[in-house]
Each structure stands twice: as structure tokens, then as C-alpha cells.
Amino acid sequence: MRTTGLRRFLVGTGLVACTSGLLPAVTAEAAVVTAHITGVVKLRVTDHENFIADKVCHATETVDFFWSSNDGTKKRSAVAYCGGEVRVEVDHFYTVNSSGTVNVHAFGRLYEGGSHDTTDLDGKDERKFSVPKGPGVDVSFLALHNSDEGGDSSFVDFVLERDVV
Ligand SMILES: [Ca+2]
Ligand SMILES: [Ca+2]
Secondary structure: OHHHHHHHHHHHHOOOOOOOOOOOOOOOOOOOOEEEEEEEEEEEEEEOOOOOOOEEEEEEEEEEEEEEOOOOOEEEEEEEEEOOOEEEEEEEEEEEOOOOOEEEEEEEEEEEOOOOOOOOEEEEEEEEEEEOEOOOEEEEEEEEEOOOOOOOEEEEEEEEEEEEO
16 A cells, blocks of 8 residues: 555654554544534515515524534424415524534425415525534525526525534
């Protein structure tokens, strides 16, 4: 193997010492970091109409939870309805790494049909981002458009921040 060969060469030349047994054994597990994640997920939904004004609807999901680097993935969900015809679902998944960085994977789906319960999926979006420390700002967003019939849309803003506790 190339690395082994190089190492053998360097040891042979005396450029590196053979360190076997000289380094402390790495037995400590990675530190567990807990993050406090707060903010809001804001959904704005437009139900497009052909002969009357479009309907615009808003929903806000509050985010406020503690999550550690040992906890795996946390799922949060939000939903918004508009005009009797449009439903928007957002799933957002959180993981915390050992340095305290909070990573988010967000998925949005826009359904449009004869009622709020329609299963007609007309638009979707997906994004990965991380949550910064400090005051909450617009971290990321999803943009959903009805790519089938057109007109209907939704914008989902993630306004999040985290502290390591
Ligand atoms: Ca409509
Ligand atoms: Ca549809």
C-alpha cells in the first residue's frame, strides 16, 4: 500500500520515529454536545384562482427543543391549508454533530385538488442547511410550485438559531 510504503521509507530514513506504543491510547468517546434549537418555520401558501382573487394563507410552526449529538435524527412536521384546495406539508429533520453544528434536511410537498385532503402531489422542494449560532435569521427556505396545473405556490422560511448548552 502506498501510505505504508511511504511510512516505511520515512521510518527507514529516520525522518519519522516508529511511534508504536508511544502515543496515548485514544479511549475517550467523542464528547456529547447538546444544542438548543429555537425559531420558527413560516409557511405562506397561495391558492391560485382563475376568476377571483387568489387566496393567501399563513401558518407558523414554533421550534424549541434540545437535541444532542447522541440523539440521532429528530423529525418535525408542519402543515398549512389554503382555499379549500391546497395543502402544504413540510418535514424537517435535525442532527447535531460533535462540534455542535446543527444540520437540517427539509422536504416540502404541495398538494392541490378537490379538497384539503387531496393526494394529488403537484410540487415539491428539498434543501439541506445548517443552523448558525446567534440571533435567528432566515436560514433557508423551500419554494414549492404547482408544476402540474400552475399558479399555486408556497414559500417556507426557516428562521432558526441554536445555542450549545
Ligand atoms: Ca385553486
Ligand atoms: Ca392538482
